Amino acid sequence: MAIIEIRTDITGTVWKVLKRVGDAVEEDEPILVLESMKMEIPVAAPERGIVEAIHVQEGETAPEGSVVARIEV
């Protein structure tokens, strides 16, 4: 059991949170979608796991490098 922090590579507004705490995610499956410069940027799970925490809400700005979610793998 390990916790992985998922960070965003770019600054964006959280457009849609697709998963909830406790949801299972596959590798590369999007957990949320950011909107930056009119583009949709999915933030995906780096590996298969369970969503342990989501640190952002829809409409909020997620700065570059910030932790947006954690998964337990």
Next chain:
Amino acid sequence: MKKVLIANRGEIACRIVRACRKLGLASVAVYSEADAGALHVELADEAYAIGPSDARESYLRVDRILDVARRSGADAVHPGYGFLSERPSFATAVTDAGLVWIGPSAQNIADMGDKERARVIASQCGVPVVPGSGRFDAPDLGGIEEAGAQVGYPLLVKASAGGGGIGMRRVDDVSALRATALATQSMAARAFGDGTVYLERCIPVARHVEVQVFGFGDGRAVHFHERDCSTQRRFQKIIEESPAPGLPAATRERMAGAALRLCAAQRYDGAGTVEFIVDAASFEFYFLEMNTRIQVEHPVTEMNTGRDLVALQIDLARGAVERLAQAAIASRGHAVECRIYAENPAKRFLPSPGTLERFVLPPESAQLRIDTGYRGGDRVTHFYDPLIAKLVCHGADRTEAVDRMLDALSRTEIAGVTTNVAFLRAALSHPVFRAGDVSTGFVDAHWAELVERKAA
């Protein structure tokens, strides 16, 4: 008309301020929190805050914009492109408030904005359209497999309310059709408030050529020749040029004629662009959509024809337009435009917001025009599109125009955000581009090579 409110930001707002000044009109800027110190705010005669950085709470707020019009005493509104420019309800709200709307009629915008209705109107006036299906209103997808078979693969699932490459997904065979259509419906419902989609044949090797038109509202219209906008990434244009290289004269004429028929049929009122997809092998062309606004790439046409399209828009709206004869609108030499974006081509064009720590552009001249909404030290935020500047070069012929652009880009120094400048240079130097053989698949097909190449 004495004072124009510009319901936009960035380079196009600056461009409209300049047109107003040239015509002796005062200008009113609006700005969000993120744009408080922006260039368009500095250039305009007056400026008013309209809310938070999120465009939905500022540049898309009709009530706040009309309130600024009242407070400032503006008597006309220019919408620029994007934001509210193609919302018929905004055009109506502006005229209902007793203001002059600088743009096509709400009816024109509504007719062309509904992509499916636009296709029907186009085919009714003899403009060829790409084989396509009827509409599927969310969440109904009944009969979509049959419609897919009729349209033929590969095809595109398109959102009726979409545009500019947003709300468009490619499907290569029936197995992915239903899921893709469903995803497009839900995305379109969220993004545009309308989940209606339709299917359209995808022409594998295609060029994107569009005709700049201007209608006088009485059935008369003129064209300003075509622009080739085939160099695209993620369905967004990055290089545009006029005239379209290698397009046979007969095709150019037929295309312009089709665009004018479409304008005449709807008594089109103002500047617009009729977009066509051209089969790169046969030069057969098909109507794609009509954009009822001034476009990002309009300076290409202005450089080539010596005409000021924004001034024409304003003059038409205030009833002072020159009755231009078609024969007086000549395409001279060749013009090329490059869009400098804050993005990282190496990361598949991922946005790169940040501060312009260094922002040096070559000096403008008769052959080089620069449209930008930024200065050194400005922040390019994630709230809006990634366009930093447009460079437009003119030459006696295509080679001269492209060489001039390569030189201009080589003298462009931007630091603090990652840009596509090196990528643009590589694209302009690529043998396929130099030969004038670019199709819409060019960037995808040569992406790795263009990212690696450090240009000529």
